Amino acid sequence: MNEQKIKETTNLATNPLIWLVSLFLMIPIPFLVFILIYSRWYFRGEEFGRIRSSIRKYTADCNALNAHIEELRRSYVKAEKTDYGEARFENISKYKYQKKGFNAEFAPNIYDCSRQICGNARKQPFKYICKYFNIAPDEKTLARFEEVLNNFSAAEEGKLLLKNKKDRILSRVKTKIPAVIRIFMAKDLEKNLGFEEIAFNELYYPQFTFRYVSSGGNAGAQFTTTMDIPMLERFVKYLDENIKRRKSAAGQRALMTSKLRTYIKERDHYTCRRCGNSTRREANLLLEIDHIIPIARGGLTEESNLQTLCWKCNRSKGAKVM
Ligand SMILES: [Zn+2]
Numbered sequence: 001m002n003e004q005k006i007k008e009t010t011n012l013a014t015n016p017l018i019w020l021v022s023l024f025l026m027i028p029i030p031f032l033v034f035i036l037i038y039s040r041w042y043f044r045g046e047e048f049g050r051i052r053s054s055i056r057k058y059t060a061d062c063n064a065l066n067a068h069i070e071e072l073r074r075s076y077v078k079a080e081k082t083d084y085g086e087a088r089f090e091n092i093s094k095y096k097y098q099k100k101g102f103n104a105e106f107a108p109n110i111y112d113c114s115r116q117i118c119g120n121a122r123k124q125p126f127k128y129i130c131k132y133f134n135i136a137p138d139e140k141t142l143a144r145f146e147e148v149l150n151n152f153s154a155a156e157e158g159k160l161l162l163k164n165k166k167d168r169i170l171s172r173v174k175t176k177i178p179a180v181i182r183i184f185m186a187k188d189l190e191k192n193l194g195f196e197e198i199a200f201n202e203l204y205y206p207q208f209t210f211r212y213v214s215s216g217g218n219a220g221a222q223f224t225t226t227m228d229i230p231m232l233e234r235f236v237k238y239l240d241e242n243i244k245r246r247k248s249a250a251g252q253r254a255l256m257t258s259k260l261r262t263y264i265k266e267r268d269h270y271t272c273r274r275c276g277n278s279t280r281r282e283a284n285l286l287l288e289i290d291h292i293i294p295i296a297r298g299g300l301t302e303e304s305n306l307q308t309l310c311w312k313c314n315r316s317k318g319a320k321v322m
Helices: 002-014 016-026 028-044 046-054 056-073 075-079 115-123 125-132 139-176 179-184 186-193 229-247 258-267 311-321
Strands: 110-112 207-213 220-226 287-291 306-310
Touching (some): 016 028, 028 046, 028 179, 028 186, 046 056, 046 186, 056 311, 075 139, 115 207, 115 220, 125 220, 125 229, 139 229, 139 258, 139 287, 179 186, 258 287, 258 306
Parallel strands (some): 110 207
Antiparallel strands (some): 207 220, 287 306
């Protein structure tokens, strides 16, 4: 038994394969250290400085578009700015009883409810969201969600265009940058060139959650509706149908759907109606759909009240209106 063990250990030490594998595993560490030191030296160098300033105009343009996209993504939060006050939470249960989910995350978009409401909300989310999150299914709400949908759609388009824009600039300076930096320090390279990070997460979509926790805390269920673009389109249609049903209005009205957005851009030949810039002139130009008379001033989502504007013109128009 003992003899066999000794034999095994000697085998292990002399096996060339083991040595090779361990050597191979150790290579990455000095290599990484080398890259880290080299890249720090390189990014501070004169040559890199020249590359950075040669594309300064383009990085500034990308960063401005990035900031604009972030602004678009905040449009829902901005519309929801009602201040309901704040309350301090204390658990005064006799035995410091901790009901799961009771004092945990408390978000304004979570509605704690009975098992029955939870179940109903699952079957008809839009109806219950309106009812329990104080969203009146009326014209004002419809206009607000149409605007959010319009902005979110532009933000998503902008994100892709921004990525293309950035890749194009990077490919132009690619040959001047050492491969080792491009491959292993891609993120640091972008940062050092002056690009702000593009937020690719999708966390900005509003979410509505119905949550049930039994009084014992053992049973629970929750249903969440995420208002991403397809869901927002459905919600806008739902609101429209609801309003029509209540008012028995027969008139056809346009809704800010992706189909309409595309139609308006086609009609305007993918050209900004203010400055005349177009996607033919600038491939990655973000075009937005603008209400000529703003929604806030009673403007409707109608073909005659919609126009294509580039994001810069739309932004400067928005600033003037406010
Ligand atoms: Zn323009």
